[in-house]
Amino acid sequence: MAQQIPLSSPDITQAEIDAVVDVLHTPTLSIGPRIESFEEQFTKLTGRRHAVGVSSGTAGLHCAMVAAGVGPGDEVLTTPFSFVASTNCILYTGARPVFVDIDPKTLNIDMTKLAAAVTPKTKAIVGVEAFGHPGGMPELEQFAQKHELLLIEDSCEGLGGIVGKRQIGSFGRASVFGFYPNKQITTGEGGMILTDDDKFAAACRALRNQGREGMSWLAHQRLGYNYRLSEINAAIGIVQMRRLPELLEARRRVAGDYITRLMTSRYVIVPTITEDISMSWFVFVVRLTDLFEPEDRDSIIMQMRAEGIGCSNYFPPIHLQPYVARQFGHKPGDFPVCEYVAARTIALPFFNQLQPRQVQIVCETLDKVCETTLMKHGKRM
Numbered sequence: 001m002a003q004q005i006p007l008s009s010p011d012i013t014q015a016e017i018d019a020v021v022d023v024l025h026t027p028t029l030s031i032g033p034r035i036e037s038f039e040e041q042f043t044k045l046t047g048r049r050h051a052v053g054v055s056s057g058t059a060g061l062h063c064a065m066v067a068a069g070v071g072p073g074d075e076v077l078t079t080p081f082s083f084v085a086s087t088n089c090i091l092y093t094g095a096r097p098v099f100v101d102i103d104p105k106t107l108n109i110d111m112t113k114l115a116a117a118v119t120p121k122t123k124a125i126v127g128v129e130a131f132g133h134p135g136g137m138p139e140l141e142q143f144a145q146k147h148e149l150l151l152i153e154d155s156c157e158g159l160g161g162i163v164g165k166r167q168i169g170s171f172g173r174a175s176v177f178g179f180y181p182n183k184q185i186t187t188g189e190g191g192m193i194l195t196d197d198d199k200f201a202a203a204c205r206a207l208r209n210q211g212r213e214g215m216s217w218l219a220h221q222r223l224g225y226n227y228r229l230s231e232i233n234a235a236i237g238i239v240q241m242r243r244l245p246e247l248l249e250a251r252r253r254v255a256g257d258y259i260t261r262l263m264t265s266r267y268v269i270v271p272t273i274t275e276d277i278s279m280s281w282f283v284f285v286v287r288l289t290d291l292f293e294p295e296d297r298d299s300i301i302m303q304m305r306a307e308g309i310g311c312s313n314y315f316p317p318i319h320l321q322p323y324v325a326r327q328f329g330h331k332p333g334d335f336p337v338c339e340y341v342a343a344r345t346i347a348l349p350f351f352n353q354l355q356p357r358q359v360q361i362v363c364e365t366l367d368k369v370c371e372t373t374l375m376k377h378g379k380r381m
């Protein structure tokens, strides 16, 4: 088989390795100075008052939902086109996720469809920058203010991105980042909650640490969790955040290589970026054009994988995930734009060390596989 090109790969240097070794030489492996420094890097970047480090993006979203007072009987508006964590955090609280279809350009919640989904039970909105695209986030924030809804920004895919003059991670009552190995920065596992609200921050600090508030280790003011971030993970994060400009630049370069190569493709559509957006690239996802049938996508992904190229179907619609569909009676056709897009997306290999030569191989293989697929339909032109 030809060269293997993985879907993603973390960017770890000797500096991260040294930082981990340094922590292991100290007695403080959790709740120490490193998480505080890591948190400070985030308040500086986003301009928020508070940052609370947690064990994952999902844990951060869960804390944010609980701190927002979301619970049984509440409805929370959100997007069906995302990684499942943005809906799971709603389900954990016993609240009901109410999906709103997406805008085919930004792949984020369609603002024109939002008002119709609001009911007297609506309490909050979980907004997501799909694939790091912040389009519509300022409008979503205005909508939340107007309707007195609490906006939680699931910014897990957009670290370092800017819309207008606003950083991703600065919208709504709170924002949450995640540091799984495929994200813009990684700590192995980890997350960060950001907010300007003192009470909200205090609640999140207590929730991540078994409901402890104040000095006593065995006084639990409320039901909490163990969502702490270890000093080992924080040490990796500090170095990654120091390297953020370099990491984002590397991603911009790879995305640029793909866009240059694929802009004129008959087979795929590349992401739409407008001028008011400084994109932070999380993944590189293309969409098959209407030359293809929805069934073609999975077969194209399988053929690419057979050629040694990591590809994925980001994201299957959340409302059609079996456990969500069962609980809320969703069926195909409920959110047609999301379903149309989701049936045609292909995430291509995307990571900092991806070389122009490898981008070339990926694109040539994609062309070949797409061409063969069309020939099968007798659609070759």
Ligand SMILES: *Cc1c(COP(=O)(O)O)cnc(C)c1O
Pocket: 056, 057, 058, 059, 082, 083, 085, 086, 128, 154, 156, 157, 177, 178, 179, 180, 190, 191
């Ligand atoms: C990555 C991600 C999360 C958080 O993921 P963790 O693996 O828990 O850190 C949440 N929401 C979205 C949209 C994500 O992409």
